[in-house]
Amino acid sequence: MSDTAPYASRPDQSLGRLHGTGPSPTRSEFQRDRDRIIHSTAFRRLQHKTQVFLSHEGRHFRNRLTHTLEVSQIARSIARALRLNEDLAEAVALSHDLGHTPFGHAGERALHRAMEPFGGFDHNVQALRVVTLLENRYAEHDGLNLTWETLEGILKHNGPLIDAEGNPVGRYVREGLPAGLEAIPAPAPLRLETHASLEAQVAAIADDVAYNAHDIDDALRAGLVTVPDFLDVPMAGPIVSEVLAAYPDLAAKRQAHEVQRRMITRAVEDVITTSAANIARAGVASAEDVRLAGHTLVGFSEQTESAEKGLKQFLFSRVYRHEAVMVPVRESEAVVERLFARYMRDADMPGRWGEAGRAQDGAGRARIVADFIAGMTDPYALDEHERLFDARPDFR
Known part of the structure; x- marks a missing residue:
């Protein structure tokens, strides 16, 4: 662990698992979490769950599994550059969508509406239910018996659920706290009022980076938009201009891939530069300092964050709400x-x-x-x- 930063999560300082296990001579605790997630039934099911485009529309669109693998790769790259624990970042990234329903966000919306009289449905809490209660592969316990740090990351990679006074924050002000939290078994309280580790924050931003790039790619594959349609779109527009100028006669699918890979590269570089500055400015010296920092430290620069919002507005109107x-x-x-x-x-x-x-x-x-x-x-x-x-x- 000598090559990681002092504010990185350390597996030898983990709060542990609900059910004790003997030490592994070859793997750290976070590596074991990653491996348990990959070998779970819920992880394999992701290959047959919708991302945006339903599976009948073509075999080359992303599904939940391919999306998860892309998020995992991006998370590892960012974590390595920031000298964080790559294994924990990967474990959170690999598990972040385990609670998603069939048919993507459409299925989640429908299930949430049906569950409203009973406290609603939240896919992050459902992911915790999967890894703590519903997986039933092990001889001695239900669930995957993951470390506290991975459980915390699954629940809070998008930020705290409550403030220091116990009041809901973010979308939970409107929706209320998710039902079922009290039934989640964990080796220690998950501290709903604090931020998660930097590794979990990395997994969250990697999700956004992956979404932005592959939703463009899938929309182009589906024929809902063309590469030139993005010329005036924030975040994508300057890159599209570069690609069309450099490769005007290139096949459209190759132009699309060039746009996608440049978008990922620049977004990742922006996150690394911005987050390194945020971490230095915050003066955090431990993983606990990160949790108590009071705000997210991993993210886009203000310019990129603003451009990303514009891109998402375009995708929402032209892709996600397209009649097809x-x-x-x-x-x-x-x-x-x-x-x-x-x-x-x-x-x-x-x-x-x-x-x-x-x-x-x-x-x-x-x-x-x-x-x-x-x-x-x-x-x-x-x-x-x-x-x-x-x-x-x-x-x-």
């Missing part, structure tokens, strides 16, 4: 809503899920149903819909 995207979005939301209502009525879920659901009612059954639906892949959700309703949406 919205048709399957509306139908996939309906699939989740129908499944939820049916399972709540008669708990007609396979195997242990049905047994558990029939033993509960009200909020207890709702949480079991939410766990079951959130764990589904897109194809399995469609199979269940066909089994229960004798109908299979084609999303076209």
Whole structure:
């Protein structure tokens, strides 16, 4: 650990796991977390969960797994440059989407609406449920038995949930704190009022960098926009101008890739430069100092942050709300809503899920149903819909 900065997280100073394990002669505690996540069932399911474009539309669009791998690679690059613990950054990046539903954000919105009478649905809390309760592979305990630092990063990579007085912050002011937090087993309190480690903050910004680049690429592949459409778009425009000037006769797909890779490179370099300055200015000397700094230290420069907002506005209006995207979005939301209502009525879920659901009612059954639906892949959700309703949406 001598090559890491003093404010990096140290595996030998971890708050540990809920269930004790013997030391590993070859791996650090954060490396073990990473490996447990990669070998989990929930991680494999990500390959059949929608990112933006549903799987029927083509095999080359990102899914949750390919997105997660891209986030992980970017997180490692940033963590290395900032002399942080790469293994913890990777573990948080690999696990950050484990709580996502089938059909991307459409499925999450539908499940949240269905769960509103029971406290709502939050994918970060669901990811914690997956890694602490729902994975059932180990002989001696449920869950993956991850370290406190990885659990903290999963929950708080986007920032604290409450302030020092216990009041909700950010989107939780409007939505209230996520239901189910009290049921998450952890080796120590997750400290909802503090920021997470720098490694978790790196995973969060890596998610944004990956989104920006691959959503452009996927939108181009889908034919919703063309490369020149981005000429006047913040963040992407200057790069598109460069690429079109340098390679005017290059095939469009190669132009698109050149734009994508330059965007990732410049965003990563901006994050590294800005974050290094923020860390130095804050004067943090330990991981605990980072948690108590009072604000996020890893992020974009003001100029890039402003440009990124402009890019997201363009993608929202031209891609995410394009009718070719919205048709399957509306139908996939309906699939989740129908499944939820049916399972709540008669708990007609396979195997242990049905047994558990029939033993509960009200909020207890709702949480079991939410766990079951959130764990589904897109194809399995469609199979269940066909089994229960004798109908299979084609999303076209």
